[in-house]
Amino acid sequence: MTDRNDAPSRRSLLSMIGVVAGSAAMYHAMTELGFAGESTFTGPPKLGAPPPGTSVLVLGAGIAGMVAAMELRDAGYKVQVLEYNGRAGGRNWSLYGGDTYTELGGFTQKVGFDPGQYINPGPWRLPYHHQGILHYVNRLNVALEPFTQVNYNAYVHSTTAFGGKPVRYREVQADFYGHVSELLSKSTKQGALDQAVSKQDQEILLAALKNWGALDGDYKYATGLEAGERRGYVKDPGGGLNSMPIAGKAIALPELLQSGLWTAIGAGLAYDMQSAIFQPKGGMGMIGKAFGKALEPLIQYSCKVVDIHQDEKGVTATYIDSEKGGTRKTATADWCVCTIPASVLSQIPMNVGAPMKAAINQLPYMAATKVGLQMKRRFWEEDDQIYGGQSYTDQPNTMIGYPMWDYFSKGKGVLLGAYNFGTPAFIAAAKPPEERIKDALEYGSKIHPQYKDEFECGVAVAWHRVPWTLGCAGFWTEESRAAHYDDLCAIDGRIVLAGEHASRIPAWQEGAVTSAVDAITRLHKKVMS
Amino acid sequence: MKRFAIAALLTTLAAAPALADSAGPAPKPAARGAAAISGFMAHFPFEGGQAVYEGVCQGCHMPGAVGAVGAGAYPALAKDENLETGAYPVLLILKGQKAMPGFSMQLDDKQIADVVNYVRTHFGNHYSDKVSVDDVKAMR
Numbered sequence: 001m002t003d004r005n006d007a008p009s010r011r012s013l014l015s016m017i018g019v020v021a022g023s024a025a026m027y028h029a030m031t032e033l034g035f036a037g038e039s040t041f042t043g044p045p046k047l048g049a050p051p052p053g054t055s056v057l058v059l060g061a062g063i064a065g066m067v068a069a070m071e072l073r074d075a076g077y078k079v080q081v082l083e084y085n086g087r088a089g090g091r092n093w094s095l096y097g098g099d100t101y102t103e104l105g106g107f108t109q110k111v112g113f114d115p116g117q118y119i120n121p122g123p124w125r126l127p128y129h130h131q132g133i134l135h136y137v138n139r140l141n142v143a144l145e146p147f148t149q150v151n152y153n154a155y156v157h158s159t160t161a162f163g164g165k166p167v168r169y170r171e172v173q174a175d176f177y178g179h180v181s182e183l184l185s186k187s188t189k190q191g192a193l194d195q196a197v198s199k200q201d202q203e204i205l206l207a208a209l210k211n212w213g214a215l216d217g218d219y220k221y222a223t224g225l226e227a228g229e230r231r232g233y234v235k236d237p238g239g240g241l242n243s244m245p246i247a248g249k250a251i252a253l254p255e256l257l258q259s260g261l262w263t264a265i266g267a268g269l270a271y272d273m274q275s276a277i278f279q280p281k282g283g284m285g286m287i288g289k290a291f292g293k294a295l296e297p298l299i300q301y302s303c304k305v306v307d308i309h310q311d312e313k314g315v316t317a318t319y320i321d322s323e324k325g326g327t328r329k330t331a332t333a334d335w336c337v338c339t340i341p342a343s344v345l346s347q348i349p350m351n352v353g354a355p356m357k358a359a360i361n362q363l364p365y366m367a368a369t370k371v372g373l374q375m376k377r378r379f380w381e382e383d384d385q386i387y388g389g390q391s392y393t394d395q396p397n398t399m400i401g402y403p404m405w406d407y408f409s410k411g412k413g414v415l416l417g418a419y420n421f422g423t424p425a426f427i428a429a430a431k432p433p434e435e436r437i438k439d440a441l442e443y444g445s446k447i448h449p450q451y452k453d454e455f456e457c458g459v460a461v462a463w464h465r466v467p468w469t470l471g472c473a474g475f476w477t478e479e480s481r482a483a484h485y486d487d488l489c490a491i492d493g494r495i496v497l498a499g500e501h502a503s504r505i506p507a508w509q510e511g512a513v514t515s516a517v518d519a520i521t522r523l524h525k526k527v528m529s
Numbered sequence: 530m531k532r533f534a535i536a537a538l539l540t541t542l543a544a545a546p547a548l549a550d551s552a553g554p555a556p557k558p559a560a561r562g563a564a565a566i567s568g569f570m571a572h573f574p575f576e577g578g579q580a581v582y583e584g585v586c587q588g589c590h591m592p593g594a595v596g597a598v599g600a601g602a603y604p605a606l607a608k609d610e611n612l613e614t615g616a617y618p619v620l621l622i623l624k625g626q627k628a629m630p631g632f633s634m635q636l637d638d639k640q641i642a643d644v645v646n647y648v649r650t651h652f653g654n655h656y657s658d659k660v661s662v663d664d665v666k667a668m669r
């Protein structure tokens with residue numbers, strides 16, 4: 001790329017912007033590839049009554065298992081659910097003060113948070129178009145509140161830019177839009193776009209660029225009050241005397257491009273990240289709890305399924321007590337909806353055909369870590385005027401999430417001190433929980449020096465160490481989907497799989513819901529045929 | 530090689546934005562220090578078999594390579610007769626198997642050879658024949 005010391009030529013600048021534009025396009029393409037995003041949910045399934053006495057065994061009481069159980073029960077099936085944990089919800093889970101969590105390897109954490117404080121180690125947001133999960137949230141009367149995805153006053157931070165000092169999101173976004181629209185205006189006026197844009201449309205384009213980038217009358221992104229209306233001021237306008245605003249100085253384009261901070265300003269662009277987004281009041285785990293209560297007599301907890309066998313007559317699951325082990329027991333039904341994550345299921349003997357086996361066995365699970373940090377006071381609100389949303393950093397914690405409830409309360413607050421995937425999450429998983437917390441404190445204090453004085457206690461969840469998922473979510477690629485996805489979803493004899501992993505909305509609860517609805521709809525059809 | 534790695538990275542990243550918030554790490558060849566390991570598919574910064582084991586493998590196989598059991602399990606690599614053939618762990622690390630992801634993009638040939646040689650001679654394993662960097666390269 002450009003030499004850091006030389007002012008980049010216009011041509012190299014444009015090619016860099018090409019990289020930026022390209023990365024947005026690439027991101028878009030990736031989004032398309034990885035998951036369609038759009039939910040297929042058009043309402044709960046209308047199954048109709050099965051032959052009297054028809055039974056279904058549901059394995060796993062996560063969102064997928066409980067959607068399946070609830071709809072099958074409502075349709076008139078005899079339903080039994082076996083769940084490894086002593087609670088309902090699976091990855092739908094919140095950790096509160098007083099909770100104890102033991103990860104694989106026996107590392108036990110006692111959550112020291114105050115009453116009312118919590119962290120969502122897994123899912124934390126519900127986009128408005130995830131109408132499937134929102135349907136069940138409403139049906140179960142779980143209260144929602146807004147989730148802030150983009151906070152313009154939060155920070156973006158790079159260890160190698162601006163002397164490691166964090167910059168406000170709004171400044172980076174305003175300056176990036178401003179510089180790019182100035183460049184494009186210049187190109188337009190110099191005739192560089194004559195081939196692509198008609199003379200008449202060029203006038204409109206110029207007006208749009210001026211508007212989009214907050215340019216001045218000369219189509220310049222100048223340091224001035226126009227820019228201040230977007231990026232904020234050094235001193236805000238006020239009332240009475242001495243009320244004149246003072247505009248800040250825009251970050252120069254080369255510095256801005258080289259900082260890499262422009263990567264952070266796409267935070268709310270993706271379809272899944274667009275407002276409105278919601279979170280359950282009191283923690284994401286409220287959904288799982290409410291589901292569990294609604295299905296009370298059907299779910300049998302602390303049952304570790306160790307074998308799944310089908311024959312012409314039905315399906316038998318063999319299970320042992322999750323904690324105590326001991327005697328093997330069995331549960332039998334005519335049909336089975338298995339929502340055990342593929343990572344775990346790959347280790348359970350199950351007589352299905354080779355295509356489904358191969359599909360289960362080829363799906364690795366992603367690494368992810370979250371760290372919750374309780375602070376004595378809400379300094380991000382009191383000192384930095386940050387109310388909810390996230391700050392982004394190029395350090396391994398990748399972000400700091402601010403609590404999106406109890407704003408302005410005088411008391412404590414729990415920050416999401418780290419939320420990462422891939423390499424930094426693998427590295428975090430290899431450390432004991434205390435060290436993950438220590439790291440998160442170290443990284444976070446580069447952005448909020450207040451950490452050092454205000455930290456009280458924390459909890460760290462590395463998803464590869466979670467005993468009942470062995471990872472965050474199924475890690476599909478375009479190739480693996482083409483080769484195996486249909487085989488994973490197809491009914492094999494009396495067994496159908498469901499869950500986040502059997503969806504094209506991976507790592508979202510909407511995937512678990514739509515997968516369950518689709519699986520039981522097909523299963524019911526088979527029962528009736 | 531570079532080009533392949535990047536192309537592969539793009540396809541494998543596909544699932545990440547479902548949770549990640551930004552378009553991913555900036556194309557900053559000069560990422561240094563802590564930032565160098567923040568990327569989804571960033572190279573693991575560990576040198577030597579023990580460092581790779583403790584920095585990556587023990588996340589699942591646990592300190593002391595004793596493995597762990599919950600609803601699912603991670604096998605112990607201690608006193609593991611399956612390690613007799615050096616090619617077996619190399620293949621697993623490159624391609625993955627069931628719940629073990631492949632690490633071909635995040636570990637280089639030397640790191641893989643080193644960690645395989647380390648595991649095969651520690652934790653009660655005594656397989657002294659060495660896997661070479663070229664052996665790993667040939668299996669990619």
Ligand SMILES: Cc1cc2nc3c(=O)[nH]c(=O)nc-3n(C[C@H](O)[C@H](O)[C@H](O)COP(=O)(O)OP(=O)(O)OC[C@H]3O[C@@H](n4cnc5c(N)ncnc54)[C@H](O)[C@@H]3O)c2cc1C
Binds near residue numbers: 340341472
């Ligand atoms: C870090 C992270 C962030 C996420 N962010 C979001 C988000 O913001 N929004 C969103 O909507 N989604 C998010 N998700 C994804 C969401 O959590 C999942 O897609 C969804 O919860 C999966 O539901 P499921 O029913 O398919 O699987 P699970 O919830 O995993 O349910 C499977 C159940 O099977 C049980 N089980 C496993 N093995 C056995 C066994 N041998 N015997 C009996 N039972 C067994 C498990 O205990 C579990 O209860 C996130 C996930 C993670 C990890």
